[in-house]
Amino acid sequence: MLDFLKSPIEALQDFYILTGRALKSVVRPPHYIDDIFLQMDIIGVGSLPIIILTGFFSGVVITMQMSRALSQYGATGQVGMIVCITLVRELGPVLTALLVAGRNASGIASELGSMKVTEQIDAMRALGTDPIQKLVVPRLVATCTMLPCLTVISDFVGLLGGYLIASLQLGLSGSQYWTAAYQALAYNDIVQGLLKPFVFAFIISLVGCFYGLRTTGGTQGVGLATTKAVVSASVWIFVITSLLTRIFVNLH
């Protein structure tokens, strides 16, 4: 009767198994340091241009929207605060994660997927290399270190974009804007702003690896795996951010 639940539950179970094995392998030798750096370059440095671009424009857009709303209360001076809170708590982490999911969850899934269908994963195991250690761990470690960095950069560039609008359109001085922004940040916001990307990084890399490694059905299967990886990583990012936000809001 509940047959329709069988395959998603099995998939979830497989995902837990993969997560468990990946976490165990992070601490266990051999470590493939070269692969970690290579992935950091692909995921971190490779995503930088798009992160800067979208971060900047999200700052610009929020400032324009908020300045209109704030002007009704004659509080445009506080725009730095609003922009800062929105970016650091929510928009920075989520936007960055979504972009990295689009870029890298798909990249990971298609790369591992084609390795799976061309039996490179089997060959690896046959030749004494654990694919979890050689393929999954470097991607996990690289994403977990790079995504928080990318998020911080995105937040900062967003604030710069906000400042540009605040000074050009609202005529705010630098100290007015930045003081409001700085004072808005509580310890809690910083923790939340860094914890979220860390958790998202887990989701992105492991979901990408998960769908990649269970690819079947030739090249067509690779395309399918890629799509599934991006969609489910994106959905999970929204689910997780709602949960985390709920927790942090209650902490206040």
Next chain:
Amino acid sequence: MNEAIQPLPDGHGSVTRSDAVTRSDAVTEPRASASGAEVVLKFEDVSLSFGDQVAIDHVSFEMAPGSTRVILGAAGSGKTTVLKAAIGLIKPDSGRIFLLGQEITSLDERQLFQIRSRVGVLFQEGGLFDSFTVGENVAYPLLNPKSDKVDLTLVDQKVTEALRFVELEETMEKFPAELSGGMRRRVGIARAVVKEPPLVLYDSPTAGLDPITANTIMALIAKERETANTASLIVTHRYQDGQVMSNFRYKSGSGLLNLEHVEQNGSGGPKITFMVMDEGKVVFEGTQQELEASTDEYVVKFAPKRP
């Protein structure tokens, strides 16, 4: 069921080390164990399914050192699954598998690495690493399991030797994507034999190749068998592949395609066993003569009568 793995306690470090030492003895002098002496590979009533799909169904067979076994069967009959189960890439649901004198069904991945490193495998899809050059691909089995100490100065020499064996020395620096399908298959063979394993598994070595290239590949497999006395398990849907293995012999000192015809009924012919699979079941097992004499409807499809 567990006696066979008695000598393998949880701390596998020391045991696997000693395994590596006895490597060369493994074939000539297998330890008397539950697996029986003188077998490189043995399936004991093995069944395996993917969900509801039965891939192999109560399969049993064994291979002696230096012997050749050809598994014939239509697509989806479970040939690849047999091969992958043989090196523990897939776990059977029931039955036992012995590889080089060890029961492997209950070993974990790390313990399996040690045994697998003594088996050569050519995958159907090639399984060459795209991101490595041909030379790096062939060197991989020598360099990778960090526990096996291979002399670094010897690696280059062995890689060159293996590539010369398949007559592709000049492709050393190329990437697999730059090679033709037949050449990739040959590099795959070089990688499978570079460690001089006592057993090599070939998964559909001629699938998707033109007849001439296919014969080159089979000639190489025969050459490996003759020159290194390797036990070979060949999975294929082409009966001609089996014919090459049983009726031809590599002529040393000659070029790639030079095989010498040998009469199977003469005493000098290679020992070769045929096995036909249908939907996971073994429907035939025997010699070439028996295969050609078979009247079974399915088996006949794989063994055209001699004119």
